[in-house]
Amino acid sequence: MIDEMDLLRDFLLTVPGLTALVDDRIYAGRNVPPPDYRPTTGPAVTFRTRGGEGDYEDALLNESLQFKCYGETAVEAHETYRALVDALNLACSANILHAELEVAGQQLEEPETLWPFTLAYFLVLFRQS
Numbered sequence: 057m058i059d060e061m062d063l064l065r066d067f068l069l070t071v072p073g074l075t076a077l078v079d080d081r082i083y084a085g086r087n088v089p090p091p092d093y094r095p096t097t098g099p100a101v102t103f104r105t106r107g108g109e110g111d112y113e114d115a116l117l118n119e120s121l122q123f124k125c126y127g128e129t130a131v132e133a134h135e136t137y138r139a140l141v142d143a144l145n146l147a148c149s150a151n152i153l154h155a156e157l158e159v160a161g162q163q164l165e166e167p168e169t170l171w172p173f174t175l176a177y178f179l180v181l182f183r184q185s
Contacts, residue, residue: 060117060182061085063151064103071143077136087124088166095128095171099136106177117182120158122175130163130172137161137174144178153181
């Protein structure tokens, strides 16, 4: 069995268009960035699984993932979202067989901090071998 969160984070960290914006601020398995993050540090991406299912042979895992793209402004958060879409939509690698945008980005704010973010969902098909 694979650790799909680490695998996906590792993949995203190889995409220059995304890392040019977020550097290594891609946080797997999280709904919000770590406590020491501030949008003034630069944009960030968080993601976590919403659920999914394996195939009958346990070779494939099809998951729905929630992504939040943060920025200092709503415009920067949306730019980060667009970079994520460019990086992940229709992507594939050795263990990522297919990824596609499930729900397009919605611009929102965190209720407690008022940090702007763009919320989106992707379907990702992982190979579990």
